[in-house]
Amino acid sequence: MRPYHLKIARDVHGSLQRTFRLGRSFDFPELQLIYETAPIGLAFLSTDCRYLLINRHLTEICGISVAEHIGRSVRETVPDIAQQVENIVQTVLRTGEPVVGIEVNGQRPDKQNAERFWTTNWHPLKSPEGTIIGISVAAEEITERKRAEAALRELNETLEQRVKEETQERIQIWNVCQDLLVITDLEGKFLKVNPAGTATLGWHESELLGNSSQWMIHPDDRKQALAETERLAAGRILHRFGVRFREKNGSYRWLSWRAVPHQGRIYATARDETEQKYAEDRLREAQQELEQVSRQTTLGAMTGSIAHEINQPLSAIIAHGNAGLRWLARKDPNLDEVQKALQHIVGDGLRAADIITSIRGMFRKDSHEKLQLSVNDLVREVLTLIHGDLDRRQIVFQSELHDALPKIRGERVPLQQVLLNLIMNAVEAMSAVTGRERQLTIRAALNERINVRVTVEDAGNGIDPAHLDHIFDPFFTTKSNGMGLGLSICRSIIEAHGGKLWALPRSPFGTTFFLTPPSAESEQ
C-alpha cells in the first residue's frame, strides 16, 4: 500500500466520526484536489451506506450537492438506486472483494440525467486488521460510449440487413435471368454458372465448373474465342461476340457474349440468339427464292412483251416481203416496187430492233433520256406503220390534231407502241362490225387542266362492263388468239412515264381510251 492510502486508511479508521462531523475530507490538499477535479465520480461510503466522501463529479448522478451528501445515507439521497447500492455493498462486505463494472444510470428525481450512464467500481477499504471500514466508489460516465456503441450496433444491423437484402436480390436475379450469366477465371474456366446457363445448353453444373469452355465451342469458332478470352485477360471489355456452343445433345446454339474482366475473373453474360439466327437464315433463303421467282417472272413478262410487240413489225415484214416477191414474179418485174417493199422491210426490221431495245430497257429499269416530243408527230408515225392494215380492214380513220399543242416528254418508241396497241385493239374490236361504219378516231387536245390528252375511239361492240376492271390485267383476253398483254404493256409504259391510261364506254357504240401522256398531270 502506498503512503497516502495508508494515511487515509488510518485517518478513516481513526477519525470517521471527526470527518463526518467536520465535513472535512482530507488532510492532504493535493489529494483533495485530485479527488475534486478527477474526471470520474468518486465517493467513499461507510459500511452502512452513508456518504463519507463524495466529489462534485459524482453528484451529477443525483443532482444533490456535496454537502447534502455527507453523512447521509444512499437511501435518503438517491432512493431509486439505494437497493442496488446496498446489495453491492453487502456483496463487498460479504466477500471482501471488489465489485467492478456495475452499470447505473441517472436517477435524479427530475429525470434530467435519465439518459446518462455510468459504470461503477466498488473497492473495500480494510483496516490493518483486515476489517472493512468503508467502500470506495468510482463511477465513470459511459453515456457517449454507450451511444456510440448503440449507433454502431444499429449501423451494423442496418448494414447487415442491407447486405442480406442485396445478396438476396442478386441471387434472385442470378436465378431468374433468362440470359446466361457466367463467371470464369482468366483462362475461361467456369467458376459459376446461373440456372439459365445450364438450362440453355443442357449440361449439368458439375460438368461445367472447373472446366474450360473451349471444348464446347464449335471448332470453326474456337480460334477467335481463344483470342477474345486472351483480350479479356489482358483487361479489355468484350462488347459483343457471337459464338456457337455445343449443347449436351450435340447440336449447337448461337450465343452472343458480353464480358468484363475484374480482379482475376471474367464476368460474362450471353444471350441465346439461335432462333433469331435461324429466322434470319430462313428469311435470307426466302428472299433469295423470291428474287429467283421475280427474276423468272420478269423474264416471262419480258419475253411476253417482246413477242407481243414484235408481232406487228413481223407481220409487216412478211406482208412487204410477199408484195416484193409478187412484183418480181411478174413477167415484167417492177423493180421500183420491189425496192419500196425492201425499204419497208428494212424499216420494219429496224423498228423491231428498237422495240426490243426499249422493252429490255423497261425491264432493266434503265432510265433513258426523255425527249421533247410532239403528240401529232407520234400519231402520224404510228399511222404510217399501220395504214395498210387499216385499209385492208376497211377502217375509216379520222384524226383531230392541233398544231398548237404543247410538247410532251417521253421516249419515242414505247409511246408509239402504246398508240399502236390501242389502235390494234380498236381495229380488232371492229372486225366483226357490219351494218355501220368501222370508224377509228384519234384526237389530241388540251383537257380542262391544260394538259395534253389523247383519245382513241372506236365503233366496235364495246367492253363487257364485267370486264372493265380486268382489261389492264396481264393475260386477260377475250380473244381466241390474244395474249392479253397489249393493255398491260401500255399501262406500264404510261405509268413509268408518270402518266395515266383508262377506258370508258362510248355512246352509242364502242370504247374510248384516254391517255394523259407523260408530261401531263394525271387526272380523270
Ligand SMILES: Nc1ncnc2c1ncn2[C@@H]1O[C@H](COP(=O)(O)OP(=O)(O)OP(=O)(O)O)[C@@H](O)[C@H]1O
Ligand atoms: N377497243 C376495245 N374494244 C373492246 N374491247 C377491248 C378493246 N380493247 C381491249 N379490249 C378488251 O380488253 C382485252 C385485253 O386487251 P389486251 O390488248 O390487253 O389483250 P388482247 O388484245 O386480248 O391480246 P393481245 O395481248 O394480243 O393484245 C381484250 O381481250 C378485249 O376483251
Ligand SMILES: [Mg+2]
Ligand atoms: Mg391487244
